[in-house]
Every structure is written in structure tokens, then in C-alpha cells.
Amino acid sequence: xxEARQLTKRYGDKTAVDGLDFTxxxxxxxxxxxxxxxxxxTTMRMIVGLDAPTSGSVTVNGHHYARxxxxxxxxxxxxxxxxxxxxxSAYNHLRALALTHGIPRRRVDDVIELAGLGSVxxxxxxxxxxxxGQRLGIAAALLGDxxxxxxxxxxxxxxxxxxxxxxxxLTSLAEDGRTVFVSSHLMSEMALVADHLIIVGRGRLxxxxxVRDLVREAGGDTVHVATEDPARxxxxxxxxxxxxxxxxxxxxxxxxxVSAREIGLKAAEHGIALFELSTRQVSLEQAFMDLTKDAVExxxxxxxxxxxxxxxxxx
Amino acid sequence: MSTLTAPTEAPPAAPGRPxxxxxxxxxxxxxxAKLWSLRSTWITLGLGLLFLVAFGLIASSRYxxxxxxxxxxxxxxxxxxVSLSLFGTNFAQLALGVLGVLVTAGEYSTGMIRSTLAAVPxxxxxxxxxxxxxxxxxxxxxxxxxxxxxxxxSRIVSGTPAAMDFSHAGVVRSLxxxxxxxxxxxxxxxxxxxxxxxxxxxxxxLVATLMLVPGLVSLLPSSWQDDISPYLPSNAxxxxxxxxxxxxxxxxxxxxxxxxGWTALALAGAAYRLLRSDV
Numbered sequence: 379x380x381e382a383r384q385l386t387k388r389y390g391d392k393t394a395v396d397g398l399d400f401t402x403x404x405x406x407x408x409x410x411x412x413x414x415x416x417x418x419x420t421t422m423r424m425i426v427g428l429d430a431p432t433s434g435s436v437t438v439n440g441h442h443y444a445r446x447x448x449x450x451x452x453x454x455x456x457x458x459x460x461x462x463x464x465x466x467s468a469y470n471h472l473r474a475l476a477l478t479h480g481i482p483r484r485r486v487d488d489v490i491e492l493a494g495l496g497s498v499x500x501x502x503x504x505x506x507x508x509x510x511g512q513r514l515g516i517a518a519a520l521l522g523d524x525x526x527x528x529x530x531x532x533x534x535x536x537x538x539x540x541x542x543x544x545x546x547x548l549t550s551l552a553e554d555g556r557t558v559f560v561s562s563h564l565m566s567e568m569a570l571v572a573d574h575l576i577i578v579g580r581g582r583l584x585x586x587x588x589v590r591d592l593v594r595e596a597g598g599d600t601v602h603v604a605t606e607d608p609a610r611x612x613x614x615x616x617x618x619x620x621x622x623x624x625x626x627x628x629x630x631x632x633x634x635x636v637s638a639r640e641i642g643l644k645a646a647e648h649g650i651a652l653f654e655l656s657t658r659q660v661s662l663e664q665a666f667m668d669l670t671k672d673a674v675e676x677x678x679x680x681x682x683x684x685x686x687x688x689x690x691x692x693x
Numbered sequence: 694m695s696t697l698t699a700p701t702e703a704p705p706a707a708p709g710r711p712x713x714x715x716x717x718x719x720x721x722x723x724x725x726a727k728l729w730s731l732r733s734t735w736i737t738l739g740l741g742l743l744f745l746v747a748f749g750l751i752a753s754s755r756y757x758x759x760x761x762x763x764x765x766x767x768x769x770x771x772x773x774x775v776s777l778s779l780f781g782t783n784f785a786q787l788a789l790g791v792l793g794v795l796v797t798a799g800e801y802s803t804g805m806i807r808s809t810l811a812a813v814p815x816x817x818x819x820x821x822x823x824x825x826x827x828x829x830x831x832x833x834x835x836x837x838x839x840x841x842x843x844x845x846x847s848r849i850v851s852g853t854p855a856a857m858d859f860s861h862a863g864v865v866r867s868l869x870x871x872x873x874x875x876x877x878x879x880x881x882x883x884x885x886x887x888x889x890x891x892x893x894x895x896x897x898x899l900v901a902t903l904m905l906v907p908g909l910v911s912l913l914p915s916s917w918q919d920d921i922s923p924y925l926p927s928n929a930x931x932x933x934x935x936x937x938x939x940x941x942x943x944x945x946x947x948x949x950x951x952x953x954g955w956t957a958l959a960l961a962g963a964a965y966r967l968l969r970s971d972v
Contacts, residue, residue: 409750423971426814427722427810427811427814428807428810428811428972430971443814444814444815444816446814447714447715448712448713448714449715449717449811449812449814450713450811450812451710451713455811457807457811459804459807460803460804461804461806461811462804462805462808463727463731463799463800463803463805463806464803464804465731465732465733466727466730466805467730470726470727470730471808472721473726473730474726474727474730475723475808475812477719477720477723477726477810478715478720478723478813479713479714479715479812480713480714480716480719481713483713485711486783520810523710524787525712571938582899587796616772652877657733664798686715
């Protein structure tokens with residue numbers, strides 16, 4: 379459980395994190411999303427006490443991180459920036475961290491095995507590839523068998539096999555009842571693992587929602603219908619949670635809350651002729667872009683519409 | 694593991710989870726393991742030891758050959774077996790001080806400090822442990838080096854005016870003082886590295902303090918010089934292991950106190966910055 383209350387961090391006159399309020403609950407994977415420069419990494423550094431908040435507070439399992447007797451057992455964190463000495467072997471790096479907590483040697487061997495580092499554990503960490511370095515960071519995060527696992531951009535630099543490994547790892551950690559908090563700037567990646575989403579832009583909270591709600595709020599899965607008798611179809615479809623819109627005098631209706639299949643069945647039942655019936659899925663990527671478009675720190679010189687379209691097709 | 698749970702120490706963790714806990718002793722063990730798991734430690738400590746012994750023996754040999762040939766360098770004229778054996782101290786203090794800077798500032802330049810402070814978020818135990826571990830290592834290496842240098846150096850110069858042995862008044866005190874001085878230089882190095890968070894910055898300030906400042910002070914009016922000069926880190930440190938002292942230098946005890954004061958000051962600055970700034 380991570381709780382942030384009015385969490386704020388300023389560097390000079392630049393506000394990196396601006397009054398964030400959120401709760402990350404155990405038992406699910408919570409995605410922490412935002413464009414580059416949105417304040418995700420700063421927030422994560424404040425959670426483990428590396429940066430002190432300018433105002434507000436953030437607690438882990440009810441206490442400030444530094445107040446815990448065994449901090450690595452409360453939160454295991456993979457931070458974005460490299461946090462190893464390149465001259466030390468992976469094994470010695472983990473061993474040194476384990477010694478501060480009295481974590482047995484056996485556990486060090488376990489996390490090395492778990493992260494798939496067995497064959498390179500005695501090599502200097504400075505010679506590791508990006509992906510291997512990332513695996514070492516994750517091994518360090520899991521070292522204390524923590525209640526809360528916090529990973530900043532964990533799939534960076536991983537090959538497809540590694541990405542799949544991370545996804546399965548996150549899901550199984552959440553199934554154990556742990557709090558899992560993962561940041562990313564890629565909605566498509568988050569949509570595959572996260573249940574809950576905390577979306578930030580320019581240090582502010584843009585949305586604290588679930589994947590399903592985000593899609594629904596962004597227009598949801600809309601069914602486009604063209605019919606001979608729109609007025610009657612409206613009456614037939616009316617019900618709780620169903621929303622029907624359409625211009626007066628037009629044959630076309632936009633329906634949310636009912637599937638295309640149900641609409642077809644109901645229309646047939648009441649003898650209403652349909653000319654067109656199609657589902658329009660709003661991609662998560664589109665929903666995310668809509669939310670953050672005003673908050674993107676560094677705009678590219680071209681408009682983003684091309685990439686949005688291509689992402690929409692893949693989503 | 695869970696059978697070790699004392700009722701008063703039960704953590705909020707779920708039953709069946711092992712009980713871990715950070716303690717000062719464990720942070721010390723961790724810093725000890727960190728120090729020896731880097732190749733640079735072995736190399737630099739080896740160099741420090743080599744400087745101490747080799748330069749001590751070279752100085753003794755030069756003195757001996759100077760006496761033998763009849764014309765003596767002025768620098769060596771008033772030498773004793775102790776001062777000749779301690780000739781390498783100047784170079785060894787650089788090796789040990791620089792390694793001290795690396796122990797702390799090296800964590801900042803590599804990013805390791807984030808892992809370290811995430812494991813020990815109270816932070817200060819890390820500084821105390823690094824200073825203690827490296828201080829003791831530098832003390833042991835320094836003491837070992839000067840005793841070995843004297844053991845062989847005193848044989849080389851035996852039978853000359855500089856001859857002395859361990860039974861001579863003040864010799865053992867002087868050698869122990871030199872070892873202690875090198876240990877404290879190591880501690881000052883770790884403090885400067887932690888304070889400045891930069892390897893280059895730490896080494897520069899260390900070299901400036903130990904080697905350049907005494908030269909600069911000689912630019913001051915001489916009446917000021919006499920008041921200030923004995924209390925400078927380098928001069929106070931030197932009086933810790935000088936065999937004799939005069940009106941312009943401190944007694945060994947006073948020198949030790951002053952040098953401890955400088956060490957404490959550096960550590961206090963490091964502690965302040967460690968607690969106050971983000972990493």
C-alpha cells in the first residue's frame with residue numbers, strides 16, 4: 379500500500395510533481411503512466427526517500443519509508459537510473475545489499491536464479507547489457523521479499539522474452555497479494571498487465587482509474603447503428619447503463635452499453651430494419667493521448683496523428 | 694527464520710515471512726564486503742603499502758650511501774632512522790586519502806548510492822560505517838607499512854648518526870602516530886568524498902588541504918604564520934608522528950587533538966549534506 383497526499387516536489391521554479399494524491403492498493407498491478415517528464419521517476423524516488431518532498435507526504439504501509447525497520451522488505455524498487463557499481467559483480471552487489479538486512483545468502487542465490495542471471499552472476503556488472511542490468515535491478519528489488527514492488531520502466535532494454543517474463547512476474551506478484559506499482563510511458567504495455575491506472579502529466583494527476591473505466595470514459599466501445607426507425611430503436615434499447623445518441627432526423631445512432639450482437643437481436647425481435655451495425659473500439663492509446671495531449675512536455679515537430687492511427691490498429 | 698521472532702519485535706509482515714532488520718553492525722558488515730569486492734581497493738591499498746615501505750627503504754639507503762661517500766645532501770643532514778623510514782608517508786597519504794574519496798564519492802558517480810540509501814534510508818549509518826571500515830583498514834595498512842619500513846630501514850642506517858631501534862625513546866610512539874595519521878587521512882578522504890559527491894572534487898580538496906595550503910600560508914605575514922601554521926591539518930598531523938617538536942609545532946598529543954578536530958569537522962559537514970540533500 380502506497381499513499382501519496384498532496385505530494386509536491388519543486389526544483390527551483392520548476393515543479394516536477396504538483397500536489398499528487400493517490401493510493402496504490404495491494405493485490406493488483408497499478409500502472410503509473412505519463413509522458414516523459416511527467417514526474418513519474420521523481421515520485422518514485424520520493425516513495426523510497428531518495429528525494430525529500432517539498433511539501434506533502436508519501437507513506438508505504440502506513441509509515442514513511444525511512445521509518446521501517448527493514449525497508450527492503452517493505453518496498454523493492456527498480457529505479458530508472460543505474461544504481462550499481464560497475465566494478466562489482468552481480469553477486470557481490472546483491473550480497474552487499476542483503477548484508478544490511480541480515481538477508482541470508484540463500485535468498486541472494488534465489489533472486490539471481492529468478493532473474494535468470496545464474497551464468498553471469500560472478501561477472502562485473504559494468505559489462506552487462508542493458509537488459510542484463512535491468513534484470514539485476516529487478517533481482518535487487520525482489521531481494522527483501524517485499525510487500526510492495528515498485529518498478530520504473532522495467533521493460534526498457536529487454537528483449538521480447540524478457541518483456542514476457544516481466545509481465546508474468548508482475549501478475550504473479552499481484553496474485554500473491556503484493557502491491558505492484560509499475561511506471562511506463564507506453565499505454566500499450568500497461569494495458570496488458572495493469573488493472574488500475576494512475577495517469578500523470580506535468581506532475582499533476584490526470585486520472586486515477588481502471589483500464590475499463592478509462593476506455594468507457596473516453597467513449598467506450600461504441601456501436602454505430604443505421605436504422606430505418608431510429609426513434610423506435612431508441613425505445614427498444616433504452617435501459618440502465620445504455621446511452622444512445624444521434625442527430626434528430628438522422629438514421630444513424632451511436633450506442634454504448636450494449637453489444638452489437640444484442641442490438642441486432644433486439645432489432646430483429648421488434649422487426650426493425652438495420653442498414654449498418656458496427657463496433658468502434660476506442661484504443662487505450664487514443665484515450666491516453668487525449669488525456670495527456672495538453673500535458674506533453676516535449677512535443678515532436680510533426681503531429682502525432684499518424685502514430686495514433688497505427689497504434690490504434692495494433693491495439 | 695520465523696522461529697526467531699521475538700514477541701516485541703514482530704513486524705507488520707504476514708506470518709511465515711522471514712524477519713529481516715537493518716542494524717548498525719549489519720551496515721558495517723555490508724560496507725566491509727563492498728570495500729573488498731572492488732579491484733581498485735586491492736590495487737590502491739597495495740600501492741599505499743608499497744609507497745610506505747619502498748620510499749622508506751630508498752630514503753634510508755640514500756642516507757647510508759651519502760654518509761659513506763662523505764658528502765651529504767642538506768635535506769638528509771638532520772635525519773633519524775624514524776624520519777627516513779617515514780619518508781613514504783607523504784605518498785601513502787595520497788593513495789589512502791584518494792581511496793577514501795573513492796569509497797564514498799565513487800558511489801555517487803556510479804549511482805550505487807541509490808541502492809545503498811534505499812537499503813539504509815536513515816543514511817547516517819552508511820557514512821559512519823564507511824568512515825569506520827575504511828579508517829580501520831587505512832590505520833592497519835599504515836601502521837604495518839611504517840613498522841616494516843622502520844624494521845628494515847633502521848638496519849640499513851645502523852652504525853650511522855641516524856641509527857635508532859625500537860627501544861629508543863619515542864620511536865614506537867612516533868610509528869604508531871604515523872599509522873594513526875594515515876588512518877585519519879583515510880577517514881577525511883571518505884568524509885570529503887561524501888561531502889562533495891564528486892571523485893575529482895574530493896581528491897582536489899584533499900590534495901589542496903594536505904599539500905597546497907601549507908605553502909599558501911607561507912605568504913602570510915610571519916606573525917600570523919606562527920599562530921596559524923601549527924594548526925593546519927598537515928602540520929598538526931605531522932606533529933603526531935614527529936620524533937621531536939619545537940616552539941613552532943604542536944606536541945604529539947595536541948597535534949592528535951587538532952587533527953581529530955579537523956576529521957570531526959569534515960565528518961560533520963558530510964553528515965549534514967547526506968541528511969539534507971537529495972541523491
